[in-house]
Amino acid sequence: MEAFETLESNVRSYSRSFPAIFSRARGSIMFTEDGRRFIDFFSGAGTLNYGHNNHRIKDDITEYLSSDAVVHGLDMATPAKRDFMEAFSSVILRERDPRYRFQFTGPTGANAIEAALKLSRKVTGRQNIISFTHGYHGMSLGAIAASGNRFYRAGSGVSLSGVTFMPYDGYLGLGFDTADYLRKALMDESSGVDRPAAILVETVQGEGGINVASKQWLQAIQATAKNVGALFIVDDIQMGCGRTGEFFSFEFASLSPDIIVLSKSLSGYGLPLSMLLIKEEIDAWQPGEHTGTFRGNNLALVSATAALNTYWRTSTLSHGVQRMGDLMRRRLETIASEYANTFAVRGRGMALGFDCQVAEIAEAVSRKAFGKGLMIERCGPIDQVVKFLPALTIDLETLNKGLEIFEESLAETLRSWP
Numbered sequence: 001m002e003a004f005e006t007l008e009s010n011v012r013s014y015s016r017s018f019p020a021i022f023s024r025a026r027g028s029i030m031f032t033e034d035g036r037r038f039i040d041f042f043s044g045a046g047t048l049n050y051g052h053n054n055h056r057i058k059d060d061i062t063e064y065l066s067s068d069a070v071v072h073g074l075d076m077a078t079p080a081k082r083d084f085m086e087a088f089s090s091v092i093l094r095e096r097d098p099r100y101r102f103q104f105t106g107p108t109g110a111n112a113i114e115a116a117l118k119l120s121r122k123v124t125g126r127q128n129i130i131s132f133t134h135g136y137h138g139m140s141l142g143a144i145a146a147s148g149n150r151f152y153r154a155g156s157g158v159s160l161s162g163v164t165f166m167p168y169d170g171y172l173g174l175g176f177d178t179a180d181y182l183r184k185a186l187m188d189e190s191s192g193v194d195r196p197a198a199i200l201v202e203t204v205q206g207e208g209g210i211n212v213a214s215k216q217w218l219q220a221i222q223a224t225a226k227n228v229g230a231l232f233i234v235d236d237i238q239m240g241c242g243r244t245g246e247f248f249s250f251e252f253a254s255l256s257p258d259i260i261v262l263s264k265s266l267s268g269y270g271l272p273l274s275m276l277l278i279k280e281e282i283d284a285w286q287p288g289e290h291t292g293t294f295r296g297n298n299l300a301l302v303s304a305t306a307a308l309n310t311y312w313r314t315s316t317l318s319h320g321v322q323r324m325g326d327l328m329r330r331r332l333e334t335i336a337s338e339y340a341n342t343f344a345v346r347g348r349g350m351a352l353g354f355d356c357q358v359a360e361i362a363e364a365v366s367r368k369a370f371g372k373g374l375m376i377e378r379c380g381p382i383d384q385v386v387k388f389l390p391a392l393t394i395d396l397e398t399l400n401k402g403l404e405i406f407e408e409s410l411a412e413t414l415r416s417w418p
Protein backbone atom coordinates (compact mmCIF):
# COMPACT_ATOMS: atom_id res chain seq x y z
CA MET A 1 0.00 0.00 0.00
CA GLU A 2 3.05 2.24 0.24
CA ALA A 3 2.69 3.73 -3.25
CA PHE A 4 -0.84 4.81 -2.36
CA GLU A 5 0.20 6.35 0.93
CA THR A 6 3.02 8.37 -0.58
CA LEU A 7 1.72 9.15 -4.07
CA GLU A 8 -2.03 9.46 -3.76
CA SER A 9 -3.77 12.39 -2.13
CA ASN A 10 -5.07 12.24 1.41
CA VAL A 11 -8.53 12.44 -0.09
CA ARG A 12 -8.50 8.72 -0.92
CA SER A 13 -11.07 6.90 1.15
CA TYR A 14 -12.09 3.39 0.09
CA SER A 15 -8.46 2.27 -0.06
CA ARG A 16 -8.48 3.02 3.66
CA SER A 17 -11.67 1.06 4.44
CA PHE A 18 -10.48 -1.82 2.27
CA PRO A 19 -6.69 -1.85 2.62
CA ALA A 20 -5.61 -4.30 -0.10
CA ILE A 21 -4.59 -4.05 -3.75
CA PHE A 22 -7.41 -5.43 -5.87
CA SER A 23 -6.34 -6.79 -9.21
CA ARG A 24 -9.20 -8.95 -10.52
CA ALA A 25 -12.90 -9.37 -9.93
CA ARG A 26 -15.67 -11.61 -11.10
CA GLY A 27 -19.30 -11.64 -9.99
CA SER A 28 -19.38 -11.10 -6.23
CA ILE A 29 -15.71 -11.87 -5.59
CA MET A 30 -12.73 -9.51 -5.69
CA PHE A 31 -9.18 -10.90 -5.79
CA THR A 32 -6.12 -9.11 -4.47
CA GLU A 33 -2.71 -8.90 -6.03
CA ASP A 34 -1.36 -11.21 -3.33
CA GLY A 35 -3.98 -13.87 -4.01
CA ARG A 36 -6.62 -13.28 -1.34
CA ARG A 37 -10.33 -13.29 -2.14
CA PHE A 38 -13.11 -11.13 -0.78
CA ILE A 39 -16.87 -11.37 -0.97
CA ASP A 40 -18.17 -8.00 -2.15
CA PHE A 41 -21.22 -6.72 -0.24
CA PHE A 42 -20.46 -3.18 -1.32
CA SER A 43 -20.79 -3.39 -5.10
CA GLY A 44 -19.20 -0.03 -5.85
CA ALA A 45 -21.85 1.69 -3.69
CA GLY A 46 -24.55 0.19 -5.89
CA THR A 47 -22.77 0.48 -9.22
CA LEU A 48 -22.29 -3.25 -9.72
CA ASN A 49 -25.84 -4.57 -9.41
CA TYR A 50 -24.99 -7.26 -11.97
CA GLY A 51 -21.66 -8.11 -10.35
CA HIS A 52 -18.09 -7.48 -11.47
CA ASN A 53 -17.18 -8.20 -15.10
CA ASN A 54 -20.49 -9.87 -15.80
CA HIS A 55 -19.74 -12.20 -18.71
CA ARG A 56 -23.25 -11.98 -20.10
CA ILE A 57 -22.61 -8.27 -20.65
CA LYS A 58 -18.90 -8.36 -21.37
CA ASP A 59 -19.14 -10.12 -24.75
CA ASP A 60 -21.08 -7.20 -26.23
CA ILE A 61 -18.49 -4.62 -25.22
CA THR A 62 -15.49 -6.67 -26.32
CA GLU A 63 -17.17 -7.21 -29.67
CA TYR A 64 -17.97 -3.49 -29.92
CA LEU A 65 -14.36 -2.56 -29.18
CA SER A 66 -12.88 -5.00 -31.65
CA SER A 67 -15.14 -3.76 -34.46
CA ASP A 68 -13.79 -0.16 -34.30
CA ALA A 69 -17.27 1.16 -33.63
CA VAL A 70 -17.48 4.75 -32.30
CA VAL A 71 -16.49 4.95 -28.63
CA HIS A 72 -16.44 8.70 -28.13
CA GLY A 73 -18.66 11.02 -30.09
CA LEU A 74 -19.84 13.73 -27.67
CA ASP A 75 -23.60 13.51 -28.08
CA MET A 76 -23.59 12.68 -31.77
CA ALA A 77 -26.09 10.12 -33.03
CA THR A 78 -24.75 6.55 -33.04
CA PRO A 79 -26.32 3.11 -33.45
CA ALA A 80 -25.26 2.35 -29.84
CA LYS A 81 -27.35 5.22 -28.53
CA ARG A 82 -30.29 4.41 -30.76
CA ASP A 83 -30.24 0.76 -29.64
CA PHE A 84 -30.08 1.77 -25.99
CA MET A 85 -32.97 4.24 -26.18
CA GLU A 86 -35.10 1.76 -28.10
CA ALA A 87 -34.32 -1.09 -25.71
CA PHE A 88 -34.93 1.09 -22.63
CA SER A 89 -38.23 2.33 -24.09
CA SER A 90 -39.52 -1.12 -24.90
CA VAL A 91 -38.14 -3.07 -21.92
CA ILE A 92 -38.44 -0.55 -19.06
CA LEU A 93 -40.72 2.32 -19.99
CA ARG A 94 -43.15 0.20 -22.02
CA GLU A 95 -46.37 2.16 -22.44
CA ARG A 96 -45.65 4.41 -19.45
CA ASP A 97 -47.72 7.55 -19.85
CA PRO A 98 -46.86 10.43 -20.05
CA ARG A 99 -43.84 9.78 -22.18
CA TYR A 100 -40.26 10.40 -21.14
CA ARG A 101 -37.30 11.76 -23.08
CA PHE A 102 -33.69 10.81 -22.50
CA GLN A 103 -31.06 13.34 -21.51
CA PHE A 104 -27.54 11.96 -21.34
CA THR A 105 -25.52 14.11 -18.97
CA GLY A 106 -21.86 14.09 -17.97
CA PRO A 107 -20.80 10.72 -16.59
CA THR A 108 -21.30 11.34 -12.87
CA GLY A 109 -24.48 11.09 -10.89
CA ALA A 110 -23.74 14.58 -9.56
CA ASN A 111 -23.80 16.00 -13.07
CA ALA A 112 -27.19 14.44 -13.72
CA ILE A 113 -28.48 15.97 -10.47
CA GLU A 114 -27.12 19.37 -11.56
CA ALA A 115 -29.00 19.02 -14.84
CA ALA A 116 -32.22 18.04 -13.05
CA LEU A 117 -32.01 21.04 -10.71
CA LYS A 118 -31.17 23.44 -13.54
CA LEU A 119 -34.06 22.19 -15.64
CA SER A 120 -36.50 22.50 -12.72
CA ARG A 121 -35.43 26.07 -12.06
CA LYS A 122 -35.70 26.90 -15.75
CA VAL A 123 -39.14 25.32 -16.16
CA THR A 124 -40.67 26.92 -13.06
CA GLY A 125 -38.76 30.20 -12.88
CA ARG A 126 -38.24 29.48 -9.16
CA GLN A 127 -35.00 28.92 -7.25
CA ASN A 128 -35.75 26.95 -4.12
CA ILE A 129 -35.35 23.17 -4.06
CA ILE A 130 -36.88 21.01 -1.35
CA SER A 131 -34.52 18.26 -0.24
CA PHE A 132 -34.60 16.01 2.81
CA THR A 133 -32.65 15.42 6.00
CA HIS A 134 -29.92 12.78 5.49
CA GLY A 135 -30.32 13.05 1.69
CA TYR A 136 -27.28 12.56 -0.56
CA HIS A 137 -27.12 13.75 -4.14
CA GLY A 138 -23.45 14.16 -5.06
CA MET A 139 -20.41 16.37 -4.65
CA SER A 140 -20.68 19.23 -7.13
CA LEU A 141 -21.92 22.55 -5.72
CA GLY A 142 -25.56 22.28 -6.74
CA ALA A 143 -25.79 18.64 -5.69
CA ILE A 144 -23.97 19.12 -2.38
CA ALA A 145 -26.22 22.07 -1.59
CA ALA A 146 -29.07 19.53 -1.66
CA SER A 147 -27.20 17.00 0.52
CA GLY A 148 -27.38 16.93 4.29
CA ASN A 149 -23.97 15.68 5.43
CA ARG A 150 -22.16 18.47 7.30
CA PHE A 151 -18.66 17.10 6.62
CA TYR A 152 -19.25 17.07 2.86
CA ARG A 153 -21.00 20.44 2.90
CA ALA A 154 -18.12 22.03 4.79
CA GLY A 155 -15.71 20.59 2.21
CA SER A 156 -17.25 22.76 -0.50
CA GLY A 157 -15.72 25.89 1.06
CA VAL A 158 -18.45 28.28 -0.06
CA SER A 159 -21.90 29.02 1.24
CA LEU A 160 -24.44 26.65 -0.20
CA SER A 161 -27.87 27.98 -0.96
CA GLY A 162 -31.09 27.51 -2.87
CA VAL A 163 -32.25 24.48 -0.90
CA THR A 164 -34.67 24.05 1.99
CA PHE A 165 -34.34 20.83 3.98
CA MET A 166 -37.44 19.09 5.23
CA PRO A 167 -37.72 16.05 7.52
CA TYR A 168 -37.61 12.72 5.67
CA ASP A 169 -40.14 9.99 6.38
CA GLY A 170 -39.73 8.85 10.00
CA TYR A 171 -37.25 11.60 10.90
CA LEU A 172 -39.39 12.88 13.76
CA GLY A 173 -40.52 9.48 15.01
CA LEU A 174 -43.34 7.16 14.13
CA GLY A 175 -46.22 9.35 15.25
CA PHE A 176 -45.23 12.37 13.17
CA ASP A 177 -46.30 12.66 9.55
CA THR A 178 -43.52 14.69 7.96
CA ALA A 179 -45.27 14.68 4.57
CA ASP A 180 -48.10 16.56 6.24
CA TYR A 181 -45.62 19.06 7.65
CA LEU A 182 -44.13 19.63 4.19
CA ARG A 183 -47.57 20.10 2.67
CA LYS A 184 -48.49 22.61 5.36
CA ALA A 185 -45.23 24.56 5.00
CA LEU A 186 -45.60 24.81 1.23
CA MET A 187 -49.30 25.66 1.17
CA ASP A 188 -48.98 28.31 3.89
CA GLU A 189 -48.21 31.72 2.37
CA SER A 190 -46.42 32.76 5.57
CA SER A 191 -44.40 29.67 6.45
CA GLY A 192 -41.18 31.33 5.34
CA VAL A 193 -40.43 28.55 2.88
CA ASP A 194 -40.16 29.79 -0.71
CA ARG A 195 -42.23 28.03 -3.33
CA PRO A 196 -39.96 25.37 -4.75
CA ALA A 197 -38.89 24.63 -8.30
CA ALA A 198 -38.66 20.96 -7.33
CA ILE A 199 -38.90 18.39 -4.60
CA LEU A 200 -35.90 16.07 -4.80
CA VAL A 201 -36.13 12.73 -3.04
CA GLU A 202 -34.60 9.27 -2.69
CA THR A 203 -37.11 6.48 -2.01
CA VAL A 204 -34.52 4.79 0.21
CA GLN A 205 -31.64 6.97 1.41
CA GLY A 206 -28.52 5.03 0.49
CA GLU A 207 -25.73 7.16 1.95
CA GLY A 208 -28.04 8.61 4.60
CA GLY A 209 -28.40 5.31 6.47
CA ILE A 210 -30.82 3.10 4.48
CA ASN A 211 -33.82 5.12 5.58
CA VAL A 212 -36.93 3.83 3.88
CA ALA A 213 -39.81 6.04 2.79
CA SER A 214 -43.26 4.48 2.81
CA LYS A 215 -45.55 4.28 -0.17
CA GLN A 216 -48.05 6.68 1.47
CA TRP A 217 -45.35 9.21 2.28
CA LEU A 218 -43.93 9.18 -1.24
CA GLN A 219 -47.38 9.54 -2.75
CA ALA A 220 -48.12 12.47 -0.44
CA ILE A 221 -44.84 14.18 -1.38
CA GLN A 222 -45.63 13.76 -5.07
CA ALA A 223 -49.13 15.17 -4.56
CA THR A 224 -47.73 18.19 -2.72
CA ALA A 225 -45.25 18.86 -5.53
CA LYS A 226 -48.14 18.84 -8.00
CA ASN A 227 -50.27 21.10 -5.80
CA VAL A 228 -47.60 23.78 -5.50
CA GLY A 229 -46.45 23.62 -9.13
CA ALA A 230 -43.04 22.09 -8.31
CA LEU A 231 -41.41 19.30 -10.28
CA PHE A 232 -41.12 15.96 -8.56
CA ILE A 233 -37.64 14.47 -8.97
CA VAL A 234 -36.67 10.97 -7.86
CA ASP A 235 -32.92 10.46 -7.43
CA ASP A 236 -32.80 6.77 -8.33
CA ILE A 237 -29.03 6.74 -8.78
CA GLN A 238 -28.36 4.19 -6.04
CA MET A 239 -31.75 2.54 -5.51
CA GLY A 240 -32.71 2.22 -9.18
CA CYS A 241 -31.71 -0.47 -11.70
CA GLY A 242 -33.30 -3.27 -9.68
CA ARG A 243 -31.80 -2.69 -6.24
CA THR A 244 -35.23 -2.74 -4.55
CA GLY A 245 -36.67 -5.44 -6.83
CA GLU A 246 -38.35 -3.49 -9.61
CA PHE A 247 -36.27 -1.52 -12.14
CA PHE A 248 -37.25 1.83 -10.63
CA SER A 249 -37.36 2.00 -6.85
CA PHE A 250 -40.66 3.92 -6.90
CA GLU A 251 -42.75 1.47 -8.91
CA PHE A 252 -44.21 -0.08 -5.73
CA ALA A 253 -45.79 3.30 -4.98
CA SER A 254 -46.97 3.85 -8.58
CA LEU A 255 -45.27 7.23 -8.74
CA SER A 256 -44.89 9.27 -11.89
CA PRO A 257 -41.88 11.56 -11.32
CA ASP A 258 -41.39 14.52 -13.64
CA ILE A 259 -37.66 13.75 -13.71
CA ILE A 260 -35.96 10.44 -12.91
CA VAL A 261 -32.20 10.46 -12.31
CA LEU A 262 -30.21 7.31 -13.08
CA SER A 263 -26.49 6.52 -12.94
CA LYS A 264 -24.43 3.99 -10.91
CA SER A 265 -25.70 0.59 -12.19
CA LEU A 266 -27.22 1.98 -15.39
CA SER A 267 -24.31 0.88 -17.59
CA GLY A 268 -24.51 -2.58 -16.02
CA TYR A 269 -20.74 -2.93 -15.99
CA GLY A 270 -19.34 -0.22 -13.77
CA LEU A 271 -18.73 2.05 -16.74
CA PRO A 272 -19.70 5.70 -16.22
CA LEU A 273 -23.15 6.51 -17.59
CA SER A 274 -25.73 8.95 -16.24
CA MET A 275 -29.02 10.18 -17.56
CA LEU A 276 -32.27 11.91 -16.84
CA LEU A 277 -35.66 10.77 -17.93
CA ILE A 278 -37.68 13.92 -18.47
CA LYS A 279 -41.41 14.09 -19.05
CA GLU A 280 -41.89 15.27 -22.61
CA GLU A 281 -43.87 18.39 -21.68
CA ILE A 282 -41.12 19.80 -19.45
CA ASP A 283 -38.26 19.25 -21.90
CA ALA A 284 -37.59 22.99 -21.98
CA TRP A 285 -33.86 22.90 -22.77
CA GLN A 286 -32.36 25.02 -25.52
CA PRO A 287 -30.04 22.92 -27.70
CA GLY A 288 -26.68 22.63 -25.95
CA GLU A 289 -27.81 24.34 -22.75
CA HIS A 290 -26.34 21.55 -20.60
CA THR A 291 -23.33 19.99 -22.27
CA GLY A 292 -20.34 17.84 -21.32
CA THR A 293 -17.55 16.01 -23.10
CA PHE A 294 -18.42 12.54 -21.88
CA ARG A 295 -22.17 12.44 -22.27
CA GLY A 296 -23.63 9.07 -23.22
CA ASN A 297 -20.35 7.20 -23.68
CA ASN A 298 -21.02 4.62 -26.37
CA LEU A 299 -19.23 1.74 -24.70
CA ALA A 300 -21.34 2.29 -21.58
CA LEU A 301 -24.48 2.47 -23.73
CA VAL A 302 -23.60 -0.90 -25.27
CA SER A 303 -23.18 -2.55 -21.86
CA ALA A 304 -26.35 -0.83 -20.61
CA THR A 305 -28.31 -2.28 -23.52
CA ALA A 306 -26.86 -5.74 -22.87
CA ALA A 307 -27.90 -5.48 -19.20
CA LEU A 308 -31.47 -4.58 -20.19
CA ASN A 309 -31.69 -7.41 -22.69
CA THR A 310 -30.14 -9.95 -20.33
CA TYR A 311 -31.93 -9.11 -17.08
CA TRP A 312 -35.06 -7.09 -17.72
CA ARG A 313 -36.91 -8.91 -20.50
CA THR A 314 -38.17 -11.43 -17.94
CA SER A 315 -38.97 -11.12 -14.24
CA THR A 316 -36.39 -13.68 -13.08
CA LEU A 317 -33.92 -11.13 -11.70
CA SER A 318 -36.66 -9.08 -10.11
CA HIS A 319 -38.13 -12.10 -8.30
CA GLY A 320 -34.65 -13.15 -7.22
CA VAL A 321 -34.11 -9.74 -5.61
CA GLN A 322 -37.37 -10.04 -3.65
CA ARG A 323 -36.48 -13.55 -2.51
CA MET A 324 -32.86 -12.85 -1.56
CA GLY A 325 -33.87 -9.52 -0.01
CA ASP A 326 -36.37 -11.35 2.25
CA LEU A 327 -33.72 -13.89 3.15
CA MET A 328 -31.23 -11.15 4.05
CA ARG A 329 -33.78 -9.26 6.09
CA ARG A 330 -34.85 -12.36 8.07
CA ARG A 331 -31.25 -13.29 8.77
CA LEU A 332 -30.31 -9.76 9.88
CA GLU A 333 -33.44 -9.50 12.05
CA THR A 334 -32.58 -12.82 13.69
CA ILE A 335 -29.06 -11.56 14.38
CA ALA A 336 -30.42 -8.27 15.78
CA SER A 337 -32.92 -10.11 18.00
CA GLU A 338 -30.06 -11.86 19.79
CA TYR A 339 -29.04 -8.52 21.28
CA ALA A 340 -32.34 -7.32 22.78
CA ASN A 341 -33.26 -3.93 21.33
CA THR A 342 -29.79 -2.64 20.61
CA PHE A 343 -29.89 -2.80 16.81
CA ALA A 344 -32.32 -1.95 14.03
CA VAL A 345 -32.67 -3.51 10.57
CA ARG A 346 -34.04 -1.42 7.70
CA GLY A 347 -34.26 -1.60 3.95
CA ARG A 348 -36.12 -2.68 0.86
CA GLY A 349 -35.21 -5.34 -1.70
CA MET A 350 -31.47 -6.00 -1.59
CA ALA A 351 -30.57 -2.69 0.06
CA LEU A 352 -30.38 -3.38 3.78
CA GLY A 353 -28.96 -1.51 6.72
CA PHE A 354 -27.99 -2.86 10.13
CA ASP A 355 -28.05 0.16 12.43
CA CYS A 356 -25.51 -0.33 15.22
CA GLN A 357 -26.51 3.05 16.77
CA VAL A 358 -22.84 3.47 17.78
CA ALA A 359 -20.34 4.43 15.06
CA GLU A 360 -17.44 2.58 16.71
CA ILE A 361 -19.35 -0.73 16.68
CA ALA A 362 -20.16 -0.43 12.98
CA GLU A 363 -16.56 0.51 12.29
CA ALA A 364 -15.15 -2.42 14.24
CA VAL A 365 -17.58 -4.87 12.63
CA SER A 366 -16.75 -3.84 9.09
CA ARG A 367 -13.02 -3.90 9.85
CA LYS A 368 -13.27 -7.38 11.37
CA ALA A 369 -15.41 -8.53 8.43
CA PHE A 370 -12.73 -7.34 6.02
CA GLY A 371 -10.18 -9.41 7.94
CA LYS A 372 -12.40 -12.45 7.37
CA GLY A 373 -12.87 -11.82 3.64
CA LEU A 374 -15.98 -9.64 3.42
CA MET A 375 -16.12 -6.13 2.00
CA ILE A 376 -18.92 -4.17 3.59
CA GLU A 377 -19.44 -0.40 3.83
CA ARG A 378 -20.98 1.87 6.39
CA CYS A 379 -23.41 4.74 5.96
CA GLY A 380 -25.65 7.07 7.96
CA PRO A 381 -25.00 10.45 9.57
CA ILE A 382 -22.20 9.14 11.80
CA ASP A 383 -21.41 6.01 9.76
CA GLN A 384 -23.21 3.90 12.33
CA VAL A 385 -25.10 1.72 9.84
CA VAL A 386 -23.57 -1.35 8.22
CA LYS A 387 -24.80 -1.33 4.65
CA PHE A 388 -25.59 -4.50 2.71
CA LEU A 389 -25.57 -4.02 -1.06
CA PRO A 390 -24.55 -7.35 -2.59
CA ALA A 391 -24.83 -7.83 -6.36
CA LEU A 392 -28.36 -8.75 -7.39
CA THR A 393 -26.85 -11.70 -9.25
CA ILE A 394 -25.06 -13.16 -6.21
CA ASP A 395 -25.47 -16.91 -5.62
CA LEU A 396 -27.09 -18.10 -2.40
CA GLU A 397 -23.98 -19.79 -1.10
CA THR A 398 -21.87 -16.62 -1.35
CA LEU A 399 -24.70 -14.53 0.08
CA ASN A 400 -25.03 -16.82 3.11
CA LYS A 401 -21.28 -16.95 3.57
CA GLY A 402 -21.12 -13.14 3.65
CA LEU A 403 -23.97 -12.95 6.17
CA GLU A 404 -22.20 -15.54 8.31
CA ILE A 405 -18.99 -13.47 8.32
CA PHE A 406 -21.00 -10.42 9.35
CA GLU A 407 -22.66 -12.36 12.19
CA GLU A 408 -19.29 -13.61 13.48
CA SER A 409 -17.71 -10.17 13.18
CA LEU A 410 -20.54 -8.61 15.18
CA ALA A 411 -20.36 -11.30 17.87
CA GLU A 412 -16.60 -10.90 18.20
CA THR A 413 -16.86 -7.12 18.35
CA LEU A 414 -19.47 -7.20 21.11
CA ARG A 415 -17.64 -9.84 23.12
CA SER A 416 -14.78 -7.43 23.69
CA TRP A 417 -16.99 -4.32 23.87
CA PRO A 418 -16.67 -2.28 27.08
Ligand SMILES: *Cc1c(COP(=O)(O)O)cnc(C)c1O
Nearest residue numbers: 108109110136137138206237238
Ligand atom coordinates in the same frame (compact mmCIF):
# COMPACT_ATOMS: atom_id res chain seq x y z
C1 LIG B 1 -23.76 8.13 -5.71
C2 LIG B 1 -24.96 9.01 -5.65
C3 LIG B 1 -24.98 10.28 -6.24
C4 LIG B 1 -23.76 10.89 -6.88
O1 LIG B 1 -23.25 10.17 -7.94
P1 LIG B 1 -21.71 10.40 -8.37
O2 LIG B 1 -21.52 9.54 -9.57
O3 LIG B 1 -20.87 9.96 -7.21
O4 LIG B 1 -21.57 11.84 -8.65
C5 LIG B 1 -26.17 11.01 -6.19
N1 LIG B 1 -27.26 10.52 -5.58
C6 LIG B 1 -27.28 9.31 -5.00
C7 LIG B 1 -28.52 8.81 -4.37
C8 LIG B 1 -26.12 8.51 -5.00
O5 LIG B 1 -26.13 7.34 -4.39
